[in-house]
Amino acid sequence: MLKSYDELRKVDVKPFCKERDGIPYLNWAKCIELLRKHGAENVYFEPIPDENTGSSLRMTNVIFSDKNGVTNRCYETRIKVVIDDKEYIMQSPVMNGTNPVKDNSMSQIRVWNSMCRSFVKCVAIHTGLGFDIWVKGENAQEIEIPDTLQKLASKSKIDTIKSLCISHGLDGDAWVYRNGKTWDTLTEKEAAQMLNALKQRYGDE
Template sequence: MLKSYEELRNIDVKRFCKKRDGLDYLPWAMCVKLLHDNGAEVVRWEPIPDPSTGSSLIMSNQTFTDSKGNTNRCYETRIRVTIDDKEYEMQTPVMNGANPVKDNSMSQQRVWNSMCRAFVKCVALNTGLGFDLWLKEEDGNDPYIPESLEKLATPAKIKTVKNLCASHGIDADMWVTSNGKTWDTLTEKEAAQMLGAIKQRYGDE
């Protein structure tokens, strides 16, 4: 029998992790092994295809074009995870690090990576295994966010984000809307996180 949520959450998985985009991540195969090591009899996952296309890649009809003429869409994958007698589903975006994937850089590897990430995240949410890794990622490695950053982003901050995105061929509008926001509702905290992601990837000040 699989151990309890609290028992699995207390397992230190960091020694099994690797680095990607500056964050620790648990490889999917090791995640499967750890579940079996801690009582699971059956562990598997499978893609849930888009019913309209039969493809593992789910995509929006709306396309977005950046300043260089590159297009992209909102791309996602959806999987079904089976652990013993329980089933879970998880849908996640297909991303290039912190950036949306452009049509000209979409690949089977990116789709596969998205599904693997969905599996590990689904396991963390539903069993507790590796959950604290996601806490760190969601916090953006920042243990404290001042209340001032919860205010709406200033026009100057938004302009800086847009200019940096344009200089690197990032579709800023797509980035904001894919997170359920608009430029009018973007907060200082969210703008700071966007700038931090750009700096981390491209070294911008």
């Protein structure tokens, strides 16, 4: 029987990790091995194909271009994770480090890597195994923005955000309103956070 969440979270997975972009990464095969070592009898994951294409790669219908004219879509994979009598579904973006994979560098290995990363993350979320390396990894990717940036965002910065939202098929108005703000009350700090979020997801400069 698989150990509890609290017990598995205490398992030190660092000796089994490799570093990628300065962040510890647990290999999918080692993840399965550790789960079995701590009580699991049946562990695997498999892709859930896109209902329309039959492909393991899922994509939006919206095509956009970056500043260099490279076309892209939002690409994701979805997998089913089975651990003994439990099943979990995990959907994740296809990423290259902290940047999205674009059309000119998409490959089968990118899709496979996305599913493997999704599996390890799903295991961490639901079982606790390796959860702390994800906490540290997420914190490492956050960019600190000074709290002093409380003045209202400049018109040029707001125009930039609106333009990027349009190019990526995002509803900028809804994004702002969901956070209890309007374009007129958006601060420099909040605008910087939005731009950072866009950069992290789409690679915009």
